[in-house]
Amino acid sequence: MNGFVQGNPLLCIGCRTCMIACVVAHEGKRIFEIDPDGYDFHPKLKVVKTWAVSAPVQCKHCENPACLSVCRSQAIYKNDGAVLVAHDKCIGCKSCAEACPFGAIEMVTLCSEQNSDGSPRTVANKCDLCQGLEGGPACLSVCPTEAIRRQDEETLSDTLKRKRVGAAEALLTLGAGDHQSHILKSQSV
Amino acid sequence: MTIEKILSTCVYCGAGCQILFTVDKEKNKILEATGANGVTNQGKLCLKGRYGWDFLNDPQILTKRLTGPLLRKNGRNSPLEPCSWEEAVGFVARRLTEIKKEYGPDSMLVTGSARGPGNEANYVTQKFVRAVLGSNNVDHCARICHAASVAGLLVSLGSGAMSLSVPEIEDAKVIFNIGYNGPDSHPIVARRIVRAKQKGAALIVADPRRTETARISDLHLQLKGGSNLALVNALGHVIIEEKLLDKTFIEAHTKGFEEYRELVKRYSPESTESITGLKPGDVRKAARIYASTKNSVILWGMGVCQFSQGVDVVKSLANLALMTGNFGHSSTGVGPVRGQNNVQGACDMGALPNYFPGYQSVTDKEAREKFEKAWGVKLPDKPGITLTRVPEFVLHPPTPEKKLRAYWVFGEDPAQSDADLSEMRETLHALDLVIVQDIYMNKTAEFADVVLPATSWGEHEGVYSACDRSFQRIRKVLEPPKGVLTDWEIFSRVSTAMGYPMKYKNTEEIWNELIGLCPSFYGATYQKIEKFGAIQWPCRDRNDADRGTSFLHKDGKFATKDGKGVFTAVDWHAPVEVEDQEYPVTLSTVREVGHYSVRTMTGNCRTLRNLEDEPGWVQMNPELCKDLDVKHGELVKLSSRRGFCFSRCFPTERVKKDAVYMTYQWWIGACNELTIGKLDPVSNTPEYKYCACRVEKVEDQNEAERYIKSEYSSIKARMGVDKEVWA
Ligand code: SF4
Ligand code: SF4
Ligand code: SF4
Numbered sequence: 001m002n003g004f005v006q007g008n009p010l011l012c013i014g015c016r017t018c019m020i021a022c023v024v025a026h027e028g029k030r031i032f033e034i035d036p037d038g039y040d041f042h043p044k045l046k047v048v049k050t051w052a053v054s055a056p057v058q059c060k061h062c063e064n065p066a067c068l069s070v071c072r073s074q075a076i077y078k079n080d081g082a083v084l085v086a087h088d089k090c091i092g093c094k095s096c097a098e099a100c101p102f103g104a105i106e107m108v109t110l111c112s113e114q115n116s117d118g119s120p121r122t123v124a125n126k127c128d129l130c131q132g133l134e135g136g137p138a139c140l141s142v143c144p145t146e147a148i149r150r151q152d153e154e155t156l157s158d159t160l161k162r163k164r165v166g167a168a169e170a171l172l173t174l175g176a177g178d179h180q181s182h183i184l185k186s187q188s189v
Numbered sequence: 190m191t192i193e194k195i196l197s198t199c200v201y202c203g204a205g206c207q208i209l210f211t212v213d214k215e216k217n218k219i220l221e222a223t224g225a226n227g228v229t230n231q232g233k234l235c236l237k238g239r240y241g242w243d244f245l246n247d248p249q250i251l252t253k254r255l256t257g258p259l260l261r262k263n264g265r266n267s268p269l270e271p272c273s274w275e276e277a278v279g280f281v282a283r284r285l286t287e288i289k290k291e292y293g294p295d296s297m298l299v300t301g302s303a304r305g306p307g308n309e310a311n312y313v314t315q316k317f318v319r320a321v322l323g324s325n326n327v328d329h330c331a332r333i334c335h336a337a338s339v340a341g342l343l344v345s346l347g348s349g350a351m352s353l354s355v356p357e358i359e360d361a362k363v364i365f366n367i368g369y370n371g372p373d374s375h376p377i378v379a380r381r382i383v384r385a386k387q388k389g390a391a392l393i394v395a396d397p398r399r400t401e402t403a404r405i406s407d408l409h410l411q412l413k414g415g416s417n418l419a420l421v422n423a424l425g426h427v428i429i430e431e432k433l434l435d436k437t438f439i440e441a442h443t444k445g446f447e448e449y450r451e452l453v454k455r456y457s458p459e460s461t462e463s464i465t466g467l468k469p470g471d472v473r474k475a476a477r478i479y480a481s482t483k484n485s486v487i488l489w490g491m492g493v494c495q496f497s498q499g500v501d502v503v504k505s506l507a508n509l510a511l512m513t514g515n516f517g518h519s520s521t522g523v524g525p526v527r528g529q530n531n532v533q534g535a536c537d538m539g540a541l542p543n544y545f546p547g548y549q550s551v552t553d554k555e556a557r558e559k560f561e562k563a564w565g566v567k568l569p570d571k572p573g574i575t576l577t578r579v580p581e582f583v584l585h586p587p588t589p590e591k592k593l594r595a596y597w598v599f600g601e602d603p604a605q606s607d608a609d610l611s612e613m614r615e616t617l618h619a620l621d622l623v624i625v626q627d628i629y630m631n632k633t634a635e636f637a638d639v640v641l642p643a644t645s646w647g648e649h650e651g652v653y654s655a656c657d658r659s660f661q662r663i664r665k666v667l668e669p670p671k672g673v674l675t676d677w678e679i680f681s682r683v684s685t686a687m688g689y690p691m692k693y694k695n696t697e698e699i700w701n702e703l704i705g706l707c708p709s710f711y712g713a714t715y716q717k718i719e720k721f722g723a724i725q726w727p728c729r730d731r732n733d734a735d736r737g738t739s740f741l742h743k744d745g746k747f748a749t750k751d752g753k754g755v756f757t758a759v760d761w762h763a764p765v766e767v768e769d770q771e772y773p774v775t776l777s778t779v780r781e782v783g784h785y786s787v788r789t790m791t792g793n794c795r796t797l798r799n800l801e802d803e804p805g806w807v808q809m810n811p812e813l814c815k816d817l818d819v820k821h822g823e824l825v826k827l828s829s830r831r832g833f834c835f836s837r838c839f840p841t842e843r844v845k846k847d848a849v850y851m852t853y854q855w856w857i858g859a860c861n862e863l864t865i866g867k868l869d870p871v872s873n874t875p876e877y878k879y880c881a882c883r884v885e886k887v888e889d890q891n892e893a894e895r896y897i898k899s900e901y902s903s904i905k906a907r908m909g910v911d912k913e914v915w916a
Contacts, residue, residue: 011387013379013380013401014401014782015369015783016783017234017236017239017780020236020240020796020797020800021802024796025242029221031795031796032219032246032795033246034217035913036248036795041799049843052404054404056399093231105339142234143235144234144377
């Protein structure tokens with residue numbers, strides 16, 4: 001199963017340290033030495049804030065990715081448990097961005113690359129789980145409130161187990177009223 | 190490559206996080222900053238701590254680093270030109286001496302700095318003002334921030350600081366968070382609130398906005414702006430009426446309760462509903478939860494202090510803690526969480542018009558004699574003028590002899606941070622002498638006769654005081670640019686040139702002088718701070734066994750003269766400038782998490798600038814946006830009786846329809862063009878959180894966008910940004 005990083009709105013304080021960390025991880029520390037307009041600032045996750053929620057939103061690394069199936073130029077591929085975009089193959093058609101049910105793909109304009117007509121190049125941008133980068137997912141490691149965790153087969157199964165226990169216990173009070181009162185009655189006899 | 194690891198304290202807020210820098214010594218460059226295991230931060234950092242050191246590289250995004258003194262050699266209307274330190278120091282010393290001779294010592298005011306310089310520099314500053322100028326006219330930006338907390342708590346409890354420490358927050362059972370937006374102002378303090386919640390604490394938030402803390406709270410009291418005191422008195426009312434108070438504590442440790450009980454009789458949740466807009470049932474519930482434990486903590490920030498009734502609210506919050514016995518042990522009490530990294534420190538060091546270092550009053554004969562003896566001069570016994578009254582004392586002095594003539598602005602930028610900017614500009618124009626001491630060109634420097642460049646945080650040694658009274662070391666990480674001096678060296682040179690020789694070898698020598706004069710800091714030597722990482726004052730003994738004090742007022746023994754906590758009974762009154770037909774909504778100024786103060790530092794950090802940049806946002810309720818027909822990202826015009834500015838519309842249901850919110854660090858979208866200079870009568874803090882304003886749609890968006898762009902270029906040019914630097 002592909003893993004993914006997931007935000008927790010009960011812990012997130014909306015500070016967006018994770019968004020900067022994502023850029024620094026991908027652009028490299030060189031950015032602190034170059035022209036302030038000479039690099040791309042395109043975080044691969046976005047912190048969303050509504051009345052009820054603040055949390056980073058990023059790719060779920062789907063098993064059967066909608067983005068991958070709509071891409072006509074084979075720019076999206078799976079590698080070692082992650083769904084990735086090959087920027088050099090991306091033609092900027094936006095189909096993947098439209099197809100993603102989570103809004104996790106954004107079209108971004110690159111500062112140092114051009115299309116064949118000389119216009120600035122726009123490509124699909126999404127979470128790559130920091131694959132190949134030292135230290136693993138950068139967003140997760142910098143979050144001050146530990147509001148981001150990696151969800152993989154094991155953690156997911158833990159979550160599911162916990163939820164099943166909760167659901168089972170809820171059967172005592174929810175929906176099984178008649179049955180339950182019957183049990184209680186027979187106990188009291 | 191010589192790589193070194195250097196530990197220091199973050200420069201961006203009172204949380205006092207410890208940062209470990211990896212430095213390439215040969216190239217004099219920081220390679221990385223990571224969270225170190227400090228007492229408050231436990232290895233975590235927010236975005237400013239982690240990426241906010243980039244300004245030390247001088248990328249010239251907003252302004253340019255100053256690397257040598259500047260002087261208007263041919264008078265006021267001539268340009269600022271590079272000069273030598275001898276010329277600059279000579280000029281300052283000569284002009285101050287002339288002004289002192291002609292108009293007296295009280296015709297000058299000098300600021301301390303709550304930002305990079307550190308405690309030692311502030312100590313030297315106030316010593317210079319008191320001993321050399323002969324005045325108590327020294328103050329700093331605590332005045333526009335937590336002055337109300339200091340003034341209020343000194344009366345109620347005898348100590349103006351947080352009674353508990355940051356780590357204790359997470360073991361609170363109840364947190365009453367009022368007018369405090371930790372996630373934006375101190376993310377690492379907010380982390381403790383989140384952890385308290387994880388550990389089962391009940392969280393009550395009183396705020397007109399749905400802040401992040403309000404969002405995760407158990408009870409959000411979304412009160413009408415400007416109604417704090419009505420709410421706090423109503424909470425007291427319920428606690429008394431429902432007999433939730435701690436009679437034993439009140440009898441043993443407090444005074445003034447009867448008068449308070451009489452006053453709050455009038456403040457039932459039902460009778461205050463029309464003021465606060467809160468359901469009486471919610472207020473009752475909040476009071477019950479708050480009074481239910483002995484580990485209830487009250488946290489507050491600017492949403493309490495930046496009102497014309499700030500001091501009254503502070504005292505009334507202390508009332509709540511006093512009447513429920515929430516003092517005297519760990520994880521309880523009151524937490525005015527100090528904003529800037531060293532605003533606690535600048536207060537500790539006596540950069541205040543009424544206190545010597547260590548909160549020893551200038552009117553106290555014994556204290557004065559001690560400082561007179563140590564400094565070898567006669568000292569003034571009359572408290573000085575507060576910084577927010579500078580415009581009044583320049584433009585409309587009470588008598589012509591009392592007019593202020595000279596203003597030495599050290600590490601602040603009043604032409605950006607103070608209320609009612611057009612009045613501030615008029616003030617700076619009308620002064621005879623303006624001295625600016627900073628690391629960057631800034632808006633105030635445009636009015637300066639002389640500009641004195643200093644070393645930055647990261648380039649000098651010293652001690653900061655975190656919001657919870659923790660003394661922690663800052664260390665020299667990089668070599669400063671040639672041509673700048675440490676702040677304390679600048680003051681020492683001017684002082685010497687004025688006939689009062691001051692000479693210090695290093696910050697430790699200054700520190701030793703000052704702790705020797707302050708009983709509550711006496712035990713906090715450099716050696717001990719090094720050894721234990723942080724020492725919280727009071728620390729009275731040099732012995733290693735005295736490692737400072739994590740919480741104040743142990744066993745209900747308060748720091749007041751008679752050891753009693755004092756109840757204060759005060760009535761609520763409405764804010765000064767309320768909405769009307771012409772200006773139908775209220776403006777409140779708030780914080781942007783990724784930017785700091787007047788933005789000269791964070792505005793010059795690449796990634797922080799990427800996240801948010803000029804002209805900034807105005808937070809508006811979606812219904813208000815609909816009424817005005819404005820959309821997300823569109824430029825809108827905001828105006829008040831005092832001025833106008835442009836900002837981008839940010840629709841959010843987290844704010845109510847009657848108020849809009851702007852952050853104060855934008856130079857183009859400068860909300861302080863609109864704010865009102867009306868002051869709290871005791872703390873002299875302006876009412877930044879409430880003035881009447883109007884928001885208008887801008888029809889020609891292209892034109893407005895062009896205006897923003899050209900303004901930004903013009904600012905950069907005026908700030909000396911070198912166009913060719915990245916070409
Ligand atoms: S760093 Fe953590 S707390 Fe901050 S926005 Fe990202 S997920 Fe939320
Ligand atoms: S895992 Fe890496 S690529 Fe994905 S959002 Fe986090 S930092 Fe960005
Ligand atoms: S919370 Fe404050 S002290 Fe800590 S890293 Fe952020 S700005 Fe710095």
